[in-house]
Amino acid sequence: MDDNLGYLFAAFAVTWLAIAGYLLYIGQQVKGLRDEVRMLNEGDDSPGV
Amino acid sequence: MMQRKPANRSDMLVTGLGVLAVVVLTLGIFMAFVYAPTDRDQGDAQRIFYVHVPMAWLAYLAMGVVFIGSVGYMWKRSARMDRLARSSAELGFLFTTLVLITGSIWGRPIWNAWWQWEARLTTTLILWFIFIGYFMVRAYAGDAERGARYAAVLGIIGAIDVPIIHQSVKWWRTLHPEPIVLDTAGPNLPDSMLVTLLVCLAGFTLLYAFLMVLKMQIEWARDVLAERELTALLAPEGNQAERRTVATVSHKVSGAAED
Amino acid sequence: MRRVWALVWKDLLVEFRGREFLGAMVVFALITIVTLNFAFDLSRGDREAPGAGGLWIAFLFAGMLGLGRSLAVERDRGTLEGLMLCPVDAGTIFLGKFISNVMFIVIVQAVSLPVFYGLYNLPSLRPMVLLIAVIGAIGFAGLGTLFSAVAASSRAREILMPLLLFPLAIPLVIGTVQATTLIFQGDGADAWPWFNLLAAFDVIFVTLSYVLFDLVLEE
Numbered sequence: 168m169d170d171n172l173g174y175l176f177a178a179f180a181v182t183w184l185a186i187a188g189y190l191l192y193i194g195q196q197v198k199g200l201r202d203e204v205r206m207l208n209e210g211d212d213s214p215g216v
Numbered sequence: 217m218m219q220r221k222p223a224n225r226s227d228m229l230v231t232g233l234g235v236l237a238v239v240v241l242t243l244g245i246f247m248a249f250v251y252a253p254t255d256r257d258q259g260d261a262q263r264i265f266y267v268h269v270p271m272a273w274l275a276y277l278a279m280g281v282v283f284i285g286s287v288g289y290m291w292k293r294s295a296r297m298d299r300l301a302r303s304s305a306e307l308g309f310l311f312t313t314l315v316l317i318t319g320s321i322w323g324r325p326i327w328n329a330w331w332q333w334e335a336r337l338t339t340t341l342i343l344w345f346i347f348i349g350y351f352m353v354r355a356y357a358g359d360a361e362r363g364a365r366y367a368a369v370l371g372i373i374g375a376i377d378v379p380i381i382h383q384s385v386k387w388w389r390t391l392h393p394e395p396i397v398l399d400t401a402g403p404n405l406p407d408s409m410l411v412t413l414l415v416c417l418a419g420f421t422l423l424y425a426f427l428m429v430l431k432m433q434i435e436w437a438r439d440v441l442a443e444r445e446l447t448a449l450l451a452p453e454g455n456q457a458e459r460r461t462v463a464t465v466s467h468k469v470s471g472a473a474e475d
Numbered sequence: 476m477r478r479v480w481a482l483v484w485k486d487l488l489v490e491f492r493g494r495e496f497l498g499a500m501v502v503f504a505l506i507t508i509v510t511l512n513f514a515f516d517l518s519r520g521d522r523e524a525p526g527a528g529g530l531w532i533a534f535l536f537a538g539m540l541g542l543g544r545s546l547a548v549e550r551d552r553g554t555l556e557g558l559m560l561c562p563v564d565a566g567t568i569f570l571g572k573f574i575s576n577v578m579f580i581v582i583v584q585a586v587s588l589p590v591f592y593g594l595y596n597l598p599s600l601r602p603m604v605l606l607i608a609v610i611g612a613i614g615f616a617g618l619g620t621l622f623s624a625v626a627a628s629s630r631a632r633e634i635l636m637p638l639l640l641f642p643l644a645i646p647l648v649i650g651t652v653q654a655t656t657l658i659f660q661g662d663g664a665d666a667w668p669w670f671n672l673l674a675a676f677d678v679i680f681v682t683l684s685y686v687l688f689d690l691v692l693e694e
Contacts, residue, residue, distance in 0.1 A: 171259045171261035175263050177321050178317075196434050368690060372687065377680075
């Protein structure tokens with residue numbers, strides 16, 4: 168029975184790690200988008216782009 | 217983050233959903249570990265049930281939303297519908313992967329094997345490949361618009377096929393039966409287990425909704441940026457109307473609009 | 476409808492004049508059937524199931540060969556644009572391609588079944604086996620025609636088509652193999668439920684493919 172606890176924690180751990188990882192990934196996407204917006208805005212300022 | 221609407225309303229929605237999801241999930245996990253009784257036959261490993269089932273629910277819910285988005289795109293060619301489809305597909309792929317992993321981990325102590333070709337797991341495995349196909353089609357289609365069309369085709373066919381696949385695997389399995397199925401006391405689920413499951417289902421569904429809203433915003437921003445880059449590429453000097461659009465989108469007032 | 480047959484005739488002509496891939500499909504199926512002998516022990520015991528399974532693997536992969544090339548060749552040659560310039564709608568083009576694809580697969584099957592019987596002494600010449608074969612071919616060609624159009628315009632066309640087609644065609648694989656096994660083992664009366672599954676699958680997915688082909692073809 169105690170062995171089974173190992174599996175239990177493994178399953179929960181994988182789930183939460185995966186979800187956390189995905190949230191990080193989304194966070195990266197947001198950051199990347201913000202940078203891109205900033206770059207394009209700066210491009211707008213300079214003449215003759 | 218770029219948004220057309222006043223930042224407040226949708227930010228509040230996202231934050232609210234996120235907080236609610238965390239609260240309900242925390243409650244659900246607590247119940248799964250403490251409140252729910254231990255299963256006679258499977259012991260504590262059975263508690264994996266409380267993440268495995270919600271993951272499965274989300275995987276198929278996500279596929280359903282992909283279907284809706286795909287049909288919507290086919291009907292109206294609405295970019296929003298395509299965003300809905302591809303956002304949900306990404307989440308669906310994540311959850312499908314987790315169904316397979318948690319199912320395998322749960323099954324190991326019970327079956328003494330990492331896998332059984334039982335109907336629901338098998339169908340989920342095939343769903344996993346359908347999601348992969350969905351992204352490959354988009355990636356290899358050449359341009360975004362074609363990718364969206366092809367993906368919509370796959371979204372529609374895939375979603376309709378899934379119940380058929382499930383049924384045929386079930387029938388096939390009656391000919392090749394295998395021992396225990398991943399389940400808990402079948403239809404006679406004790407109330408405490410049922411309640412725990414429902415709470416977990418609710419929590420994870422809220423998580424899905426939260427992630428979907430986030431994803432939709434991200435995809436919207438990407439679409440707009442892509443369009444804007446395209447505009448800049450096509451008309452470098454720009455005319456007044458285009459520059460105004462560009463300026464609105466980036467929340468700037470373009471002083472040099474006169475050209 | 477007349478236009479559909481015109482398209483089918485065109486495909487048949489192209490094939491028999493150029494001997495493009497039908498020959499390759501047949502040879503591939505035959506080689507697979509021979510290889511079965513070394514992959515499984517089909518000489519004794521429960522040989523109906525692996526026999527039926529192997530037979531259908533031969534059909535599926537040979538079919539894949541033909542389906543994959545079907546629209547890819549057209550796109551490469553630019554004849555696809557020519558087709559689209561004709562005053563026919565996407566559905567008609569689909570039907571033309573679909574019917575010729577079914578024909579090619581059935582030709583492969585018609586050659587393979589006697590050879591299979593000869594090599595393994597399994598009753599693959601029973602009419603019901605051919606019926607199941609054709610029903611399977613219809614469903615496979617339906618989805619296959621649609622997906623070959625999807626894959627044709629992409630860089631990864633060789634891998635994309637099987638990746639899309641195989642998971643979705645699983646009910647076909649299950650139905651045809653189970654039905655064929657039952658026919659090999661007995662009188663096949665219990666194969667009819669599988670036939671119904673296959674027929675339903677065909678109706679649903681050929682119709683869907685017909686409807687959705689429009690989405691795929693527009694440029």
